[in-house]
Amino acid sequence: MQLHKRDVVDKATAILDSYGIADLTMRRLARELDVTPGALYWHFANKQQLLGAVADQVLRPACTDVSSTDWRQRIRVVCARLRDALLSHTDGAELVSASFAAGQSRSVEHIVTVLAEAAAEAGIAAERSGPAARTIVYYVLGATADEQSRMQLDVAGALPERQSVIEPSADPGSGFDFGLRLLVDGIAVQSAQSVS
Amino acid sequence: MQLHKRDVVDKATAILDSYGIADLTMRRLARELDVTPGALYWHFANKQQLLGAVADQVLRPACTDVSSTDWRQRIRVVCARLRDALLSHTDGAELVSASFAAGQSRSVEHIVTVLAEAAAEAGIAAERSGPAARTIVYYVLGATADEQSRMQLDVAGALPERQSVIEPSADPGSGFDFGLRLLVDGIAVQSAQSVS
DNA sequence: ACCTGAACACCGTTCAAGT
Protein backbone atom coordinates (compact mmCIF):
# COMPACT_ATOMS: atom_id res chain seq x y z
CA MET A 1 0.00 0.00 0.00
CA GLN A 2 0.96 3.64 -0.41
CA LEU A 3 2.95 5.63 2.08
CA HIS A 4 1.15 8.67 3.44
CA LYS A 5 2.50 11.62 5.39
CA ARG A 6 0.35 10.65 8.37
CA ASP A 7 1.85 7.16 8.55
CA VAL A 8 5.34 8.63 8.45
CA VAL A 9 4.61 11.12 11.22
CA ASP A 10 2.89 8.47 13.34
CA LYS A 11 5.79 6.05 13.05
CA ALA A 12 8.26 8.87 13.76
CA THR A 13 6.33 9.73 16.93
CA ALA A 14 6.42 6.06 17.95
CA ILE A 15 10.20 5.91 17.52
CA LEU A 16 10.53 9.16 19.46
CA ASP A 17 8.51 7.80 22.37
CA SER A 18 10.29 4.46 22.49
CA TYR A 19 13.90 5.37 21.75
CA GLY A 20 14.29 9.17 21.85
CA ILE A 21 15.30 11.82 19.37
CA ALA A 22 18.82 10.44 18.79
CA ASP A 23 17.31 7.30 17.27
CA LEU A 24 14.81 9.22 15.15
CA THR A 25 16.83 9.04 11.93
CA MET A 26 15.59 9.03 8.36
CA ARG A 27 17.16 5.63 7.76
CA ARG A 28 15.68 3.99 10.81
CA LEU A 29 12.28 5.54 10.15
CA ALA A 30 12.37 4.23 6.59
CA ARG A 31 13.39 0.77 7.80
CA GLU A 32 10.50 0.57 10.26
CA LEU A 33 8.11 1.69 7.52
CA ASP A 34 9.54 -0.94 5.15
CA VAL A 35 10.61 1.57 2.56
CA THR A 36 13.87 2.93 1.23
CA PRO A 37 15.25 6.14 2.82
CA GLY A 38 14.76 7.91 -0.50
CA ALA A 39 11.01 7.33 -0.29
CA LEU A 40 10.74 9.76 2.61
CA TYR A 41 12.12 12.51 0.38
CA TRP A 42 9.13 12.23 -1.89
CA HIS A 43 6.90 13.30 1.01
CA PHE A 44 9.20 15.66 2.91
CA ALA A 45 11.81 18.07 1.57
CA ASN A 46 14.28 17.22 4.34
CA LYS A 47 14.62 15.95 7.90
CA GLN A 48 13.91 19.33 9.50
CA GLN A 49 10.56 19.53 7.76
CA LEU A 50 9.65 16.03 8.89
CA LEU A 51 10.63 16.85 12.48
CA GLY A 52 8.47 19.96 12.21
CA ALA A 53 5.50 17.78 11.32
CA VAL A 54 6.23 15.55 14.32
CA ALA A 55 6.48 18.65 16.53
CA ASP A 56 3.08 19.80 15.32
CA GLN A 57 1.63 16.39 16.14
CA VAL A 58 3.15 16.58 19.63
CA LEU A 59 1.68 20.07 20.14
CA ARG A 60 -1.83 19.27 18.93
CA PRO A 61 -3.25 18.82 22.46
CA ALA A 62 -1.73 22.18 23.44
CA CYS A 63 -3.47 24.02 20.61
CA THR A 64 -7.13 23.62 21.62
CA ASP A 65 -8.92 26.90 22.18
CA VAL A 66 -8.45 28.47 25.56
CA SER A 67 -11.51 30.28 26.78
CA SER A 68 -10.59 32.23 29.85
CA THR A 69 -11.50 35.83 30.28
CA ASP A 70 -8.50 36.59 32.47
CA TRP A 71 -5.25 37.16 30.52
CA ARG A 72 -3.11 35.88 33.40
CA GLN A 73 -5.09 32.67 33.57
CA ARG A 74 -4.93 32.33 29.80
CA ILE A 75 -1.15 32.54 29.80
CA ARG A 76 -0.94 30.04 32.64
CA VAL A 77 -3.27 27.55 30.93
CA VAL A 78 -1.51 27.72 27.56
CA CYS A 79 1.91 27.29 29.17
CA ALA A 80 0.75 24.40 31.35
CA ARG A 81 -0.69 22.67 28.29
CA LEU A 82 2.48 23.31 26.33
CA ARG A 83 4.61 21.85 29.10
CA ASP A 84 2.30 18.83 29.45
CA ALA A 85 2.46 18.15 25.72
CA LEU A 86 6.26 18.32 25.73
CA LEU A 87 6.54 16.03 28.76
CA SER A 88 4.24 13.48 27.12
CA HIS A 89 6.91 12.43 24.63
CA THR A 90 10.52 11.42 25.11
CA ASP A 91 12.73 14.40 24.24
CA GLY A 92 9.55 16.34 23.39
CA ALA A 93 10.98 19.65 24.57
CA GLU A 94 14.18 19.19 22.60
CA LEU A 95 12.28 18.28 19.46
CA VAL A 96 9.97 21.28 19.65
CA SER A 97 12.80 23.66 20.56
CA ALA A 98 14.72 22.56 17.49
CA SER A 99 11.66 22.87 15.24
CA PHE A 100 10.83 26.28 16.68
CA ALA A 101 14.39 27.48 16.10
CA ALA A 102 14.25 26.15 12.54
CA GLY A 103 10.88 27.83 11.99
CA GLN A 104 9.32 24.49 11.09
CA SER A 105 6.48 24.30 13.58
CA ARG A 106 3.23 26.03 12.76
CA SER A 107 1.85 25.03 16.17
CA VAL A 108 4.46 26.91 18.19
CA GLU A 109 3.81 29.96 16.04
CA HIS A 110 0.14 29.58 16.88
CA ILE A 111 0.91 29.41 20.57
CA VAL A 112 3.11 32.50 20.26
CA THR A 113 0.16 34.30 18.66
CA VAL A 114 -2.19 33.31 21.47
CA LEU A 115 0.32 34.51 24.07
CA ALA A 116 0.85 37.76 22.18
CA GLU A 117 -2.89 38.39 22.24
CA ALA A 118 -2.96 37.79 25.98
CA ALA A 119 -0.05 40.21 26.43
CA ALA A 120 -1.83 42.82 24.30
CA GLU A 121 -4.96 42.38 26.39
CA ALA A 122 -2.84 42.86 29.50
CA GLY A 123 -1.95 46.27 28.16
CA ILE A 124 1.45 45.66 26.59
CA ALA A 125 2.05 48.00 23.63
CA ALA A 126 1.28 46.36 20.29
CA GLU A 127 4.90 46.26 19.07
CA ARG A 128 5.96 44.65 22.37
CA SER A 129 3.37 41.89 22.57
CA GLY A 130 5.32 39.67 20.17
CA PRO A 131 8.59 39.98 22.10
CA ALA A 132 6.70 39.37 25.36
CA ALA A 133 5.10 36.22 23.91
CA ARG A 134 8.43 34.93 22.64
CA THR A 135 10.03 35.59 26.02
CA ILE A 136 7.45 33.29 27.59
CA VAL A 137 8.02 30.59 24.98
CA TYR A 138 11.82 30.74 25.38
CA TYR A 139 11.28 30.19 29.07
CA VAL A 140 8.82 27.30 28.75
CA LEU A 141 10.94 25.49 26.19
CA GLY A 142 14.18 26.03 28.10
CA ALA A 143 12.79 25.08 31.49
CA THR A 144 10.95 22.03 30.19
CA ALA A 145 13.90 20.76 28.15
CA ASP A 146 16.04 21.06 31.26
CA GLU A 147 13.47 19.34 33.48
CA GLN A 148 12.95 16.57 30.95
CA SER A 149 16.62 15.82 30.46
CA ARG A 150 17.08 15.59 34.23
CA MET A 151 14.04 13.30 34.46
CA GLN A 152 15.42 11.04 31.77
CA LEU A 153 18.90 10.92 33.29
CA ASP A 154 17.17 10.11 36.55
CA VAL A 155 15.26 7.05 35.39
CA ALA A 156 18.47 5.96 33.67
CA GLY A 157 20.00 5.98 37.15
CA ALA A 158 22.71 8.44 36.18
CA LEU A 159 21.91 11.08 38.78
CA PRO A 160 23.51 11.27 42.24
CA GLU A 161 21.50 9.44 44.93
CA ARG A 162 18.54 11.61 45.73
CA GLN A 163 17.58 11.45 49.42
CA SER A 164 13.96 10.88 48.46
CA VAL A 165 12.74 11.06 52.07
CA ILE A 166 14.93 13.63 53.77
CA GLU A 167 14.90 16.20 51.00
CA PRO A 168 11.97 15.88 48.58
CA SER A 169 14.12 17.83 46.10
CA ALA A 170 11.56 20.44 45.05
CA ASP A 171 8.69 19.40 42.81
CA PRO A 172 9.74 20.60 39.34
CA GLY A 173 6.20 21.75 38.58
CA SER A 174 6.38 24.36 41.33
CA GLY A 175 9.71 25.63 39.98
CA PHE A 176 8.06 25.97 36.60
CA ASP A 177 5.13 27.91 38.02
CA PHE A 178 7.50 30.25 39.85
CA GLY A 179 9.42 31.17 36.71
CA LEU A 180 6.19 31.74 34.85
CA ARG A 181 4.87 33.93 37.66
CA LEU A 182 7.97 36.11 37.26
CA LEU A 183 7.07 36.73 33.64
CA VAL A 184 3.36 37.31 34.26
CA ASP A 185 4.18 39.79 37.01
CA GLY A 186 6.69 41.50 34.74
CA ILE A 187 4.01 41.89 32.08
CA ALA A 188 1.65 43.39 34.64
CA VAL A 189 4.30 45.94 35.68
CA GLN A 190 5.06 46.96 32.08
CA SER A 191 1.37 47.42 31.30
CA ALA A 192 0.84 49.50 34.43
CA GLN A 193 3.73 51.75 33.34
CA SER A 194 2.44 52.27 29.80
CA VAL A 195 -0.99 53.18 31.17
CA SER A 196 0.32 55.76 33.61
CA MET B 1 55.03 18.56 18.49
CA GLN B 2 52.48 17.46 21.07
CA LEU B 3 48.81 18.17 20.90
CA HIS B 4 47.48 20.16 23.84
CA LYS B 5 43.90 20.75 24.96
CA ARG B 6 44.36 24.48 24.32
CA ASP B 7 45.35 23.94 20.69
CA VAL B 8 42.34 21.73 20.16
CA VAL B 9 39.93 24.23 21.69
CA ASP B 10 41.50 27.12 19.76
CA LYS B 11 41.23 25.31 16.43
CA ALA B 12 37.66 24.27 17.24
CA THR B 13 36.78 27.91 17.92
CA ALA B 14 38.35 28.89 14.62
CA ILE B 15 36.27 26.34 12.73
CA LEU B 16 33.16 27.52 14.58
CA ASP B 17 33.78 31.13 13.61
CA SER B 18 34.56 30.38 9.98
CA TYR B 19 32.10 27.60 9.13
CA GLY B 20 29.57 27.22 11.96
CA ILE B 21 28.63 24.45 14.35
CA ALA B 22 27.52 22.02 11.64
CA ASP B 23 31.09 21.86 10.34
CA LEU B 24 32.61 21.51 13.79
CA THR B 25 33.08 17.74 13.63
CA MET B 26 35.66 15.59 15.35
CA ARG B 27 36.97 14.38 11.99
CA ARG B 28 37.33 17.83 10.49
CA LEU B 29 38.89 19.20 13.65
CA ALA B 30 41.41 16.35 13.64
CA ARG B 31 42.18 16.93 9.95
CA GLU B 32 42.88 20.64 10.50
CA LEU B 33 45.12 19.76 13.44
CA ASP B 34 46.97 17.17 11.32
CA VAL B 35 46.14 14.31 13.62
CA THR B 36 43.93 11.22 13.47
CA PRO B 37 40.38 11.50 14.87
CA GLY B 38 41.32 8.99 17.58
CA ALA B 39 43.94 11.40 18.94
CA LEU B 40 41.21 13.76 20.15
CA TYR B 41 39.83 11.01 22.35
CA TRP B 42 43.04 10.93 24.33
CA HIS B 43 42.35 14.52 25.43
CA PHE B 44 38.56 14.55 25.59
CA ALA B 45 36.17 11.80 26.64
CA ASN B 46 33.71 12.64 23.85
CA LYS B 47 32.44 15.38 21.56
CA GLN B 48 30.09 16.88 24.15
CA GLN B 49 32.97 17.44 26.55
CA LEU B 50 35.03 19.10 23.82
CA LEU B 51 32.12 21.36 22.88
CA GLY B 52 31.79 22.22 26.57
CA ALA B 53 35.40 23.38 26.58
CA VAL B 54 34.73 25.51 23.49
CA ALA B 55 31.64 26.95 25.18
CA ASP B 56 33.72 27.91 28.20
CA GLN B 57 36.22 29.63 25.93
CA VAL B 58 33.40 31.54 24.25
CA LEU B 59 32.02 32.60 27.64
CA ARG B 60 35.31 33.74 29.13
CA PRO B 61 34.70 37.45 28.40
CA ALA B 62 31.27 37.13 30.04
CA CYS B 63 32.72 35.77 33.28
CA THR B 64 34.75 38.76 34.49
CA ASP B 65 33.70 40.07 37.88
CA VAL B 66 30.77 42.43 37.87
CA SER B 67 31.02 45.09 40.54
CA SER B 68 27.74 46.90 40.69
CA THR B 69 25.98 47.57 43.94
CA ASP B 70 22.52 47.53 42.37
CA TRP B 71 21.13 44.02 41.75
CA ARG B 72 19.09 45.17 38.75
CA GLN B 73 22.14 46.66 37.12
CA ARG B 74 24.14 43.54 37.91
CA ILE B 75 21.61 41.30 36.17
CA ARG B 76 21.52 43.63 33.18
CA VAL B 77 25.32 43.76 32.87
CA VAL B 78 25.80 40.01 33.16
CA CYS B 79 23.08 39.30 30.58
CA ALA B 80 24.40 41.93 28.16
CA ARG B 81 27.88 40.41 28.43
CA LEU B 82 26.48 36.93 27.96
CA ARG B 83 24.60 38.00 24.85
CA ASP B 84 27.66 39.81 23.47
CA ALA B 85 29.84 36.75 23.99
CA LEU B 86 27.31 34.53 22.20
CA LEU B 87 26.96 36.94 19.29
CA SER B 88 30.75 37.13 18.89
CA HIS B 89 30.94 33.62 17.47
CA THR B 90 29.01 31.93 14.67
CA ASP B 91 26.30 29.76 16.24
CA GLY B 92 27.60 30.81 19.67
CA ALA B 93 24.15 30.72 21.26
CA GLU B 94 23.39 27.29 19.87
CA LEU B 95 26.71 25.93 21.06
CA VAL B 96 26.32 27.26 24.59
CA SER B 97 22.67 26.17 24.81
CA ALA B 98 23.64 22.65 23.90
CA SER B 99 26.54 22.62 26.36
CA PHE B 100 24.34 24.06 29.10
CA ALA B 101 21.67 21.42 28.46
CA ALA B 102 24.33 18.71 28.55
CA GLY B 103 25.76 20.13 31.77
CA GLN B 104 29.16 20.54 30.14
CA SER B 105 29.81 24.24 30.65
CA ARG B 106 31.27 25.38 33.96
CA SER B 107 31.00 29.00 32.78
CA VAL B 108 27.23 28.98 32.37
CA GLU B 109 26.94 27.45 35.82
CA HIS B 110 29.06 30.31 37.11
CA ILE B 111 26.80 32.84 35.44
CA VAL B 112 23.75 31.11 36.94
CA THR B 113 25.37 31.45 40.36
CA VAL B 114 26.03 35.16 39.89
CA LEU B 115 22.43 35.70 38.79
CA ALA B 116 21.12 33.67 41.73
CA GLU B 117 23.09 35.88 44.11
CA ALA B 118 21.60 38.97 42.50
CA ALA B 119 18.10 37.48 42.86
CA ALA B 120 18.78 36.66 46.51
CA GLU B 121 19.94 40.21 47.10
CA ALA B 122 16.76 41.43 45.45
CA GLY B 123 14.87 39.62 48.20
CA ILE B 124 13.88 36.39 46.47
CA ALA B 125 13.62 33.51 48.95
CA ALA B 126 16.76 31.37 49.04
CA GLU B 127 15.12 28.27 47.53
CA ARG B 128 13.74 30.40 44.66
CA SER B 129 16.91 32.25 43.69
CA GLY B 130 18.20 29.30 41.64
CA PRO B 131 14.97 28.93 39.62
CA ALA B 132 14.87 32.70 39.09
CA ALA B 133 18.46 32.67 37.81
CA ARG B 134 17.77 29.77 35.48
CA THR B 135 14.66 31.51 34.16
CA ILE B 136 16.84 34.42 33.13
CA VAL B 137 19.39 32.14 31.45
CA TYR B 138 16.70 30.22 29.53
CA TYR B 139 15.51 33.56 28.23
CA VAL B 140 18.91 34.92 27.24
CA LEU B 141 19.94 31.71 25.49
CA GLY B 142 16.60 31.31 23.70
CA ALA B 143 16.32 34.92 22.60
CA THR B 144 19.93 35.14 21.46
CA ALA B 145 19.84 31.84 19.58
CA ASP B 146 16.74 33.07 17.78
CA GLU B 147 18.25 36.46 17.01
CA GLN B 148 21.49 34.92 15.81
CA SER B 149 19.85 32.40 13.50
CA ARG B 150 17.78 35.17 11.94
CA MET B 151 20.94 37.28 11.53
CA GLN B 152 22.75 34.45 9.85
CA LEU B 153 19.86 33.61 7.54
CA ASP B 154 19.77 37.31 6.75
CA VAL B 155 23.37 37.68 5.59
CA ALA B 156 22.86 34.46 3.63
CA GLY B 157 20.09 36.36 1.82
CA ALA B 158 17.46 33.78 2.72
CA LEU B 159 15.09 36.17 4.47
CA PRO B 160 12.17 37.96 2.76
CA GLU B 161 13.14 41.40 1.46
CA ARG B 162 13.36 43.67 4.48
CA GLN B 163 12.19 47.19 3.70
CA SER B 164 15.34 48.60 5.25
CA VAL B 165 14.20 52.21 4.87
CA ILE B 166 10.43 52.16 5.36
CA GLU B 167 10.33 49.86 8.33
CA PRO B 168 13.60 49.71 10.30
CA SER B 169 12.36 46.35 11.57
CA ALA B 170 12.96 46.84 15.29
CA ASP B 171 16.52 46.80 16.59
CA PRO B 172 16.92 43.31 18.10
CA GLY B 173 18.86 44.72 21.05
CA SER B 174 15.83 46.65 22.24
CA GLY B 175 13.65 43.53 21.99
CA PHE B 176 16.21 41.78 24.13
CA ASP B 177 16.19 44.52 26.73
CA PHE B 178 12.41 44.47 26.87
CA GLY B 179 12.25 40.73 27.60
CA LEU B 180 14.89 41.11 30.28
CA ARG B 181 13.01 44.02 31.85
CA LEU B 182 9.98 41.76 32.17
CA LEU B 183 12.02 39.32 34.23
CA VAL B 184 13.71 41.96 36.37
CA ASP B 185 10.35 43.56 37.12
CA GLY B 186 8.91 40.13 37.94
CA ILE B 187 11.71 39.55 40.42
CA ALA B 188 11.04 42.91 42.03
CA VAL B 189 7.35 42.04 42.44
CA GLN B 190 8.08 38.65 43.98
CA SER B 191 10.53 40.15 46.46
CA ALA B 192 8.09 42.85 47.46
CA GLN B 193 5.49 40.14 48.14
CA SER B 194 7.78 37.99 50.28
CA VAL B 195 8.74 41.05 52.33
CA SER B 196 5.17 42.08 52.99
C1' DA C 1 2.93 9.75 -9.10
C1' DC C 2 5.54 7.19 -6.17
C1' DC C 3 9.32 4.37 -4.99
C1' DT C 4 13.89 1.50 -5.43
C1' DG C 5 18.89 0.91 -5.94
C1' DA C 6 22.86 2.61 -5.48
C1' DA C 7 25.81 5.81 -4.71
C1' DC C 8 28.18 10.24 -2.50
C1' DA C 9 30.19 12.26 1.11
C1' DC C 10 30.31 12.09 5.29
C1' DC C 11 29.68 11.03 10.87
C1' DG C 12 31.32 9.58 16.37
C1' DT C 13 33.76 6.19 18.75
C1' DT C 14 36.85 2.28 19.92
C1' DC C 15 41.05 -0.06 20.43
C1' DA C 16 45.04 -3.00 19.31
C1' DA C 17 49.31 -1.73 18.02
C1' DG C 18 53.13 1.30 17.56
C1' DT C 19 56.68 4.87 19.44
Add this chain to the structure above:
DNA sequence: ACCTGAACACCGTTCAAGT
Protein backbone atom coordinates in the same frame (compact mmCIF):
# COMPACT_ATOMS: atom_id res chain seq x y z
C1' DA D 1 52.07 8.92 27.66
C1' DC D 2 50.43 9.92 23.39
C1' DC D 3 49.07 8.81 18.85
C1' DT D 4 48.11 5.94 14.36
C1' DG D 5 45.54 2.64 11.51
C1' DA D 6 41.81 0.56 10.75
C1' DA D 7 37.69 -0.76 11.61
C1' DC D 8 32.48 -0.65 13.33
C1' DA D 9 28.18 0.96 12.83
C1' DC D 10 26.09 4.26 11.32
C1' DC D 11 24.30 9.22 9.07
C1' DG D 12 21.34 12.77 5.38
C1' DT D 13 20.59 13.45 0.70
C1' DT D 14 20.39 12.83 -4.39
C1' DC D 15 18.85 10.92 -8.54
C1' DA D 16 18.61 7.85 -12.60
C1' DA D 17 15.80 4.23 -13.34
C1' DG D 18 11.83 1.43 -12.68
C1' DT D 19 6.53 0.64 -12.20
